[in-house]
Amino acid sequence: MTSTSKKTRLSRSTRAGIIFPVARIHRHLKACPTAPKRITKGASVYLASVLEYLVAEFLELSGNAARDCQRSRIIPRHILLAYANDEELFKLLRHCVVPQGGILPNVHLAAFLDKNQDDSSLPNTSISREKKKMKKKIASSTATNVKINIRKPTLAKKGQGSFSVTGTPATKAAALQGTAVTTLSERVLVR
Template sequence: MVRIIVAQRKVKRKSKSVLAGLVFSVARVHRKMKSSQFFKCKRLSQCAAVYKTAVIEYLTCELLELAGQNALFHKRKTITPKNIMQTILIDEDLKKVFSNVVIPQGGVLSRIQPELITKSKIKSTANSSYPATPKSTVDNRKKTDRQQMHHIVLSERTFEQGRKLCVIKGDITEMEVDAIVHPTSRHYHTNGMIGSIIMSKGGTSLQQTLTHLRNLGPLISLEAKCSEAPGLKAKNIIHVNVPTFSKSNQPASDLEKTALNCIRVAETEKLKRIALPSIGSGNAGYPKQLAAHTVLSCIRGHLKDVNSSIEVIYFVLYDAESLKIYEDELKNLQ
């Protein structure tokens, strides 16, 4: 009698990460959660570990994607800790999540006093034997302002009398315009995202300008005032006191008045090109969709009815969510 031995095929076990469709280790996160002092209960389900792993993986992918765009924006081939730090500081949502996180080798944002920057000497070309620059070359330079400012125009629409509304991805403080809008508070605080960046570039001169504005009195809610912009590429800064979002009041109406006050101040100063951030969606707490729809609609309506001096309004944003919302709202604008 011959005994036949059939070799049983070993079934390869699948890890919890594979079963959940994740890359990060679910088992490791589960062990860390059980040994952590923040979880008082001794029994933790696998679902909690899977959910937390998925959130960590999503945040990591989002952060790396934005950091890669930041590195590309600064013409770097690799992502450095400084790119990650800059991404966190610019993106409002990531800044809230990583507010108490220190990134090793991330460095700090440079803050050079304007007095230390040496001004390049421009040689006189009055007696030069070189021919003058042709007009066509000058026109081409105007057309390539986007490349010079390293900003990417994602959407653009032209309305009556050639007025334009543009959605741009980039740094608003690098815009060479007549004025940029700075959402602030009653006492011209600069603790917001835009305020911290303009202070790092404006330095002592801008601090003196803000001190002078504070001495003139507080900035009333919804009010906008114009000042000089020392140390910035823009000629002026329009400071506006954005109201805090509240469901009990009329948030859309307040935000509409705020945006219109910015436009009216620009018209009073005879400005032609202004740049706005996502007004209201920062520290004011407005939902991004509501803020974008309200601001774009009221500005469109105002420029349609009024003989305004404004020619171009740039909406300069950085995070992907705001850019997508503003692109869609501008596309659907009547």
């Protein structure tokens, strides 16, 4: 007589050796409206492992940022600093907005330029080379700008209690014609 031994049931996550739920991810993949009709079991295991790796990377970098700020709790600011200071994660998430994350500390090099400062007085460092480049860019851009004399429009009375501006162009695009400004879209209010 053979005895039937019950095997303990293992989840797909345990069999794959990961923490993220493989079955739940498979269910969500199937429920996605843009997904094909058939999804393999390997696809959900692969996606779960990739998600687990990304979350582990985020938590490690965010924990390091929290520790650098002498904090024991990870806040959205630490998450922002974590992915912004990592080159590969920043490439992946450069258009993401972290609510309550703030902005990255950054000072534009043009703020350090002094208009009357001579280039020869700057030491030969990487920051001074950047300053010299910015100064040249600013000088070249201001030299090409053309000053346009625009006279003030006059008011003309049309009807009872209403004034309209005469001498103004009908559209914004007509007003900016001949300048370096390009109008991508225009919203007109109907009066």
